[in-house]
Amino acid sequence: MIRRLLAFTVSLVPLGACVAAPAADESSSPRVVLVSGDEEYRSEEALPMLARILAERYGFRTTVLFATDPETGAIDPENQTHLPGFEQVAEADLVVLFTRFRELPDESMKAFVDYVRSGRPLLAIRTATHAFSYTRNPESPYADWSWDSRVWPGGFGRQILGETWVAHHGRHGVESTRGVPVAPGHPILRGVEDVWGPTDVYAVRDLPADATVLLEGAVLDGMEPTSQPVSGAKNNPRMPIAWTRENVAGGPRRLLCTTIGAATDFESEDLRRLFVNACFWLLEREVPERADVRTLSPYEPTDFGFGGFVRGVTPAERLAE
Numbered sequence: 001m002i003r004r005l006l007a008f009t010v011s012l013v014p015l016g017a018c019v020a021a022p023a024a025d026e027s028s029s030p031r032v033v034l035v036s037g038d039e040e041y042r043s044e045e046a047l048p049m050l051a052r053i054l055a056e057r058y059g060f061r062t063t064v065l066f067a068t069d070p071e072t073g074a075i076d077p078e079n080q081t082h083l084p085g086f087e088q089v090a091e092a093d094l095v096v097l098f099t100r101f102r103e104l105p106d107e108s109m110k111a112f113v114d115y116v117r118s119g120r121p122l123l124a125i126r127t128a129t130h131a132f133s134y135t136r137n138p139e140s141p142y143a144d145w146s147w148d149s150r151v152w153p154g155g156f157g158r159q160i161l162g163e164t165w166v167a168h169h170g171r172h173g174v175e176s177t178r179g180v181p182v183a184p185g186h187p188i189l190r191g192v193e194d195v196w197g198p199t200d201v202y203a204v205r206d207l208p209a210d211a212t213v214l215l216e217g218a219v220l221d222g223m224e225p226t227s228q229p230v231s232g233a234k235n236n237p238r239m240p241i242a243w244t245r246e247n248v249a250g251g252p253r254r255l256l257c258t259t260i261g262a263a264t265d266f267e268s269e270d271l272r273r274l275f276v277n278a279c280f281w282l283l284e285r286e287v288p289e290r291a292d293v294r295t296l297s298p299y300e301p302t303d304f305g306f307g308g309f310v311r312g313v314t315p316a317e318r319l320a321e
Helices: 043-058 086-091 106-117 126-130 155-161 269-282 315-319
Strands: 016-019 031-037 061-065 094-099 122-125 177-181 195-197 212-219 239-246 254-258
Touching: 031 043, 031 086, 043 061, 043 094, 043 269, 043 315, 061 086, 086 106, 094 126, 094 269, 122 126, 122 269, 126 155, 126 254, 155 254, 177 239, 195 269, 254 269
Parallel strands: 031 061, 031 094, 094 122, 122 254
Antiparallel strands: 016 061, 177 195, 177 212, 212 239, 239 254
16 A cells, blocks of 8 residues: 655654645644654554554644664664654644653753643553653753652652553563453543453552543463463452543643553554544544554564564654555
């Protein structure tokens, strides 16, 4: 299938690119900036696929950003300090954040902090609970946004999303996750019935009282969709794996945070539907009755794991796949 891609222009969109929607009305089409950058879960593969669905099926204007090697321009999720174009979040109507332990230049981080404080909506995926880590420049004015901040306890993850990094709850790489809907009637769950992913359930200690849990994660005894819930304390009670917050103090008017969402998890049609539904809900638009989330090209994500990302691929090449 021939996809409509805006020209990749380094001078205008440094090492990021847009997926153009067919005949989109830019006066009413929301701009969604999707930010990848994690070492383990292949956000650089998942977010371009989601961006295409939003752009080509629903007319959103989407921009995908990548962590890169500043010398070669290739995607390098292991580079925690170089995420060119991050300032573009300032112009977004919605930011989708899927980063892990980033420490970005203050001028870049300011754009994100200003975005969050503006009240605009946020979709945070998997490692976004520990999106930032300040180990190189503890004197930065944004060091308190670190996942382990003691000044602003738990930093961005706990204070804005509702939780920071705690631990693996399921056995990583051994016990997969079944999403169990627990908020019947919520628009984000429209058409969402069968969510499964090979990643494990994260531990969540104590969500704030204003969080609405949409999915809980059943820890399964294997790595197949047919695997069964393990017995005992791991599933009694189950951990939240997707929740919303509204009117967060100093933060978004609406957000969705999920601890499921590796690129391989995105093979689940209903998980993709949950994310597309969420984009509509976060933007305060009517959620489709049954969102069309078919991928627009073959989607064969790389397995999660450290050191396993596909090397030598530029942002332009990733978006043109």
